[in-house]
Amino acid sequence: MQKRIRIAALVVAVAASVLGCPAQADQTTDKIKAALQQRLGVDAGDIKGIQKAPVAGLYEVNLGTQIIYSDVNGDYVLTGDLVDTKAHRNLTEARLAELNKVDFARLPFENAVKVVKGNGKRTIAVFSDPNCPYCHQLETTLKSIDNVTVYTFLYPVLSDDSTAKAKSIWCSTDRAKAWESWMVDRKAPTASGSCNTAAIDSNLKLGAKMNVTGTPTVILADGRRLPGAVSADRLESELSAAH
CATH class of the missing domain: 3.40.30.10 (Glutaredoxin)
Structure with a gap:
């Protein structure tokens, strides 16, 4: 019985950690979105999506025709292309092409x-x-x-x-x-x-x-x-x- 209780507790803990990730991500991206709307005068509809960028500490902000990068608080913004120097690949250009792909x-x-x-x-x-x-x-x-x-x-x-x-x-x-x-x-x-x-x-x-x-x-x-x-x-x- 004790073993079953431990297993059940472990399952609950794992589930909680997994379910907690999206919630944390949503809170972070919502915070960035709110900050950019207020400070840059960006309309909510202009921000198509926010997700982690390939560089630690940066978030990709999709504006439809443009991608910019923000820190976790929306205090600082970078504009321009993010380039992978090892692969000689323009990550911003590739990401925009993916986001704007047409059926x-x-x-x-x-x-x-x-x-x-x-x-x-x-x-x-x-x-x-x-x-x-x-x-x-x-x-x-x-x-x-x-x-x-x-x-x-x-x-x-x-x-x-x-x-x-x-x-x-x-x-x-x-x-x-x-x-x-x-x-x-x-x-x-x-x-x-x-x-x-x-x-x-x-x-x-x-x-x-x-x-x-x-x-x-x-x-x-x-x-x-x-x-x-x-x-x-x-x-x-x-x-x-x-x-």
Whole structure:
């Protein structure tokens, strides 16, 4: 009987220690969150999550488009990249890529302009503004990439003219042709833009939800993002890695 009591007590002690960890973690992260909200003027909704960083004494604070690091009390904050010098790896960049990974298969492709090149076996999605110079640069690069299907989500965030051009492209009889004519050849779309353009509104909401803060943003089939007008060599390499 005495042995059973000891075993039962041990089980209770272990369970208490295990259950106590999350509670302690919650108290710490809640304290950091409250301190940062008060002292930095950060809204509660802007802080997506807080967890221990790979460096002892530091906590990773996920702000959606940025990661910062805080001490246990929220008294001190570090901004910038955390680099593993042994592995020559940017831990902040890798962590952001992981946090912002997209479920590619669940993207609403019906709201995108579809362009098929070659056999179209490889796939990417791009959030693009019609007036973004880097988006024009990316489209020129894409001309040299074969065997890929490109889903372009019209994402007019730069100006009213961007919105007008996006609507005109979406309302064109051949959206793919209208898009490429404007982005590559600078031939402005001529459709009135008076059709149902709810897809563009949906794209803007989706991009905001996904923290798409710049154009172009390329999303690979494995959910990783490539911001900016990446080179043809980089895009080919990433396409191969993603498929």
